[in-house]
Amino acid sequence: AQSVTQLDSQVPVFEEAPVELRCNYSSSVSVYLFWYVQYPNQGLQLLLKYLSGSTLVESINGFEAEFNKSQTSFHLRKPSVHISDTAEYFCAVSLPYSGNTPLVFGKGTRLSVIA
């Protein structure tokens, strides 16, 4: 079975500072990896995904994540955060071979950007 650990439940950071949200996963087989963001009182939105190929993936709003197979990690980073990045961030995995398995989520990291 797969599992996801998000090491920090809350991360406060000042505006324009860099941030890293950590995610480690456990799986005996290869997986697809995702980061979702949940803004207050909203559903989840896909931020970025790793399926195969380049281990560094980027989103359109400046976030990036790097897949590290040896460390079974998929940390999310942004070099300079904005107030609007305040949200909860979820790391998730799914099995790739069938493509239709449920997502397994971490417990989430609440990012609070301070002006």
Next chain:
Amino acid sequence: EAGVTQSPTHLIKTRGQQATLRCSPISGHTSVYWYQQALGLGLQFLLWYDEGEERNRGNFPPRFSGRQFPNYSSELNVNALELEDSALYLCASKPAIYEQYFGPGTRLTVT
């Protein structure tokens, strides 16, 4: 393209009652997933429907059930409501493979 829609937005029920939540997937998506987001418990997989059939269910009791209609919309039913069923229920739809697309959720409050 319209996204995943869910209704109602909020639902308030008393213990022992039944709740029905609805989800309409993105056009062309045949798979629908239900997740429960309870305070302190994170997101937990509930049910997966594809082509009208239940394909998998998470570690939830049988009073959580649902179905998928021929137009791929889905319904989640929760019988004999308990206080701990209070949560945000999220529906997601998916094309053949890869990422899931989530709706805004239904907030169920059991009093």
